[in-house]
Structures are given as structure tokens and as C-alpha cells.
Amino acid sequence: MTATEGRAVPATGEEPPARRRRPGRRPSVPAWLRPAVWLPLVVMLAGLAALWQYGARRLPYLLPPLRDVGRSLLDNPGYYVHNALVTLGEAVAGLAMGFAAAFVLAVLTSEFPLVRRAVMPVATVLNVTPLVAVAPALVVAFGFGPLPKLVITGLICFFPILINTATGLRSVPREVLQVYRTVDASRVELLWHLRVPSALPFVFAALRIVFPLSVIGAVVAEMSASGSASGLGTAISVASSMNQLPVVYASILVLALMGVLLLSAVTVAERRALHWHDSTRD
Amino acid sequence: MTGTPAVEVRSVRMVYGSGPSATFALDDVGLTVEPGRFVALIGPSGCGKSTLLRLVAGLEQPERGDIRVHGVTPAEACAAKLIGLVPQSPALLPWMSVLRNVTLPQKVNRRAAARRARIAGLTGRQPPAAGPDMRELLRRAGLGDVARKLPGQLSGGMRQRVAIVRAFGLRPDVLVMDEPFSALDEFTRESLQDQLLDLWEESETTVLFVTHSVTEAVRLADTVVVMASGPGRIVEGIEVDLPRPRRGQLLGERRFHAYEDLIRDRLRRAWHHDAA
Ligand SMILES: Nc1ncnc2c1ncn2[C@@H]1O[C@H](COP(=O)(O)OP(=O)(O)OP(=O)(O)O)[C@@H](O)[C@H]1O
């Protein structure tokens, strides 16, 4: 459950070209209304649901019927919303902390080779250490409050951001650097005007990895802190100890939805910030 | 023309690598360029033309020898923004509009103006007046309509023009260009040559221009410097004594072709010398 995907290069042409719809060309239906776009997914979901229902009938102790999961969600929406917000808060706050630390360190490592030599080995060791195993120790160290959850989430997010940002800061083409070195731009000017903007596509690639990870981090932290009061991870622990299968799966469903939501938010932000970049072009 | 040369290169040697695998990119290279001259460098691939430009632009240090730009070292010249560089690729920033791309080099290193005035004072020249109107400069280069566009929305020739405007916007004393037109088709290339000459003639800038094209060298330059490789060195400097503007009729005349033939001959000799 650690960030083994560590390093990622900005994705190209992965998303459907939703931006810049050409008016007048195809005035009738928006792309996503055409059956060729939505039908495959609907068929897939229907198949999965049927499979689930079959399994639920054969193994009632493992899988609750979908109807029960839905009813749990509808009967008690406040419960899920509250716990989801708690987990979301932990995930986002932890991610923000991890991001700030990783970004600053990435700048320092790319500017000062000495710092790089000191930081990179430690960061790598941290990356290969399974955080699930460390989480209980962190809970002991930082108590049952929100702090260990933020620390665990931050640690999970740290490495992919560090590696991607450091790579991005070094991605300025040589000839661009030469142009600005002949006008003797200072290191701060090079950093601000050239390196940081060049790193943005890499930073967004890291955010795509790290937003889902942050939810995982928050849930793992909640599950490790046996005394914690709320959050979806806690809800899952409690419900499974009391054998309330519908609540367990309803919580998992909400977690998955939350992950999708976060990922879409990154995608939207990326489209806006990187409209100049090839990866967002049609 | 008295006083300090715009560029002075004295017995420069440049070596890449060390031991038996060392490459003598340049050896015993000397070159003096008076202010306001247009000098073309031509020679076989790998003879050290780009290396020479990088040395003049202060991007690398010579192993031996001495380089001066208006009497100061290349590093001091860069600190005072005496040098404008046009690399082989346009090297624009894809997230910035054309206008911001050409103004950014003026915004960095703000202390350059004072240094520049001092260096100009030492050699008795006028430092350029306050920053030029970049919109006007873009318009003159036929880029008035695309000032707000991103580089990714332009054609290759337009991007190269933006790179040239960016360099001219600095009002450099020395303009250093490394095969800026080599990736363009013939017609675009000719029109860009014209625009370059127009800008040059009114700016009193000194130009060092690397090219692979004999015709381009004869068309543009006051002096064509022919280089040879193994080790990289200067074989000959040929003065091109043709009237300007060099366009239309003149390009078909015998005296134009005579210069082309002369340069081709020198290149061939340099090449045979290498092979031998
Ligand atoms: N950074 C470098 N490291 C090692 N060798 C280099 C480096 N840059 C140039 N060289 C060597 O120096 C020699 C001159 O290279 P240079 O790029 O100056 O040639 P050039 O005349 O510009 O060639 P071209 O016309 O192909 O651009 C070549 O033999 C090249 O291999």
C-alpha cells in the first residue's frame, strides 16, 4: 500500500478530448449522450451487478444484497456524509502537508546537489517501507487525535510528489536555459520563470497518483487507531466487527466515489492549468 | 573604425573529454570582429561552430586562450546583457503568450542596465535607450496578430521569428545566431533573411551567424569565416564586397556566384585536408 508507482511521466492523450468542443460542427448531440460512449459502461455495470447478486445469494455471509447496501445508504445519509467528510478532511489536509514538504524538498534537491545526496536515499528508504506496518507505531507516537492520520497520509503522498517535481524542475530544455543564461538571469529567476512552470505537468501527474493514495492513507490511519471515533475507515472497522455487511459495503462504495471525485477534480484543474501542454490538446 | 572590437577571440582551445578520448573541438582559433559587422561562420559539421558561439556567449569556458566582448569577458558581457542569443530551435516557453515570451528576457536581471552603461562608457559607445516597444517590433516581424497566441499555435517559421524578435528586443551589442533558419523551407528562409537584415541595418548590432548554406552566407554577411575540423579551426575570412540590399537581380549575377564558388572551393579544400 506504499507509493510504489513513485515516478510517473505526464500522461499523454489518455483523456477523451472534451475540451474545446467545436460549435457548429456537430450541433445535435453532445459526445457523451451517444450510445457508443455510455453503452459499454452500462453493460459492464449491469453485468457486475448481476454477478454480485448471484454471489450474494450463494454466499450470504460474505456479500450483502445490493438492495441492503442501498437501503443503508438511503436510511442513514447523514451518517455516511459525516464520516466521508471526516475522512476527506484528513486525506486532503495530509496531502497538503505532504505536498508542501515534498515540493520544498524537490526545489532544494534540484538546486543543491548536496541536499539531493542527503535527502534522496532517505526518501527512497521511506518509500519502500510499508506504511501499513508503520501506522500503528505512529498512532502510538502521536496519539489518537487527527495528527497521526495527517502524518500517515502525508508520508504516503510525499514520495511521488518529490520524485515527479524534482524531475520536472530539471526538464527545462537546454537551449531555453542557454537563452536565459546569456542574459544572466539569477537562479531565483530561472526557478520562478522557467523551472517551476516546466515542472507543472509532472506535478499534476503526481497529483493523479497521490489523490487516491491520500484516501487510502486516511483509511489505513483510521483503522490503525482503534480508538478513533469517526471516518469511513473507522466505520468499516466497527461495522465489520459487528457483522453489519451492508454498512461495510456502503462505506466502501462511498470511499470509491470519493476517490473518483478527487480524481476528476485533479483532471479539471489540470485542464485549466496546463491548457498549453500537449497532454491536454486534442 | 578605431577602438575596441565587438568580439575578440585569441588563440582559443576547447577540449571536450580527457585522455585518449579527448576531442579538440577548437584549437588555436583567433577572430576579431569590428562593431556593427555581420559575420557568417561556415564549415563542415562538427568543426566547432556552435562551440565557438557558446564560448562567445559565455556558456562555456575555453581550455586556453582569451575571449573579449566589447573589451570585457563573456561573463561580464552577459551580466550587462550585451549579448542576444538565437539558438537553433526557437526555445520559447509554451505556457506564455508570444508577447510575454519576447519581453521576459528584459524583465530578468534588472541590474544589467547600469552595468551596460558603464561598459559602454569605457569604450565610448552609447548605451541603448530605454526598452523598445515590443508590440511594434512584433508587428514589424509580421507577428502583430499573434502577439497574444501561445507558441504552440504558431507555425515553425513564426516561432523562429519570435525567437529573433526576442533577441532584438534586448537591443544587444552582439547578436549570436546558431543556424536559426536551417529548419525552414526556402521561401520562408528568404523572407526571414530580409527581415533579419532590416532589423540589423537599423540596430547597429554586431552579428555572429552560423550557417550551413553558402548562399545564405554570401547574401547576409560582410565577412564569411570558413572553418575546418580535426581540430576545429578557422581557415580563412572572406570579405564579401557586394552592395546592399542583396536581393532580386543581384542574386543571379556573376559576382554573387563568384563569391559562392570561392567559398565552396575553400570548404572543399578544408574538407579534403581533413580527409587526408
Ligand atoms: N557537450 C559536448 N561534449 C562533448 N563533445 C562535444 C560537446 N559539444 C560539442 N562536442 C564536440 O565538439 C565538436 C564540435 O561540435 P560543435 O557542435 O561545435 O560542431 P558544429 O560545427 O556546430 O557542428 P554542426 O554543424 O553539426 O552543428 C564535435 O566533435 C562534437 O562532438
Ligand SMILES: [Mg+2]
Ligand atoms: Mg552546431
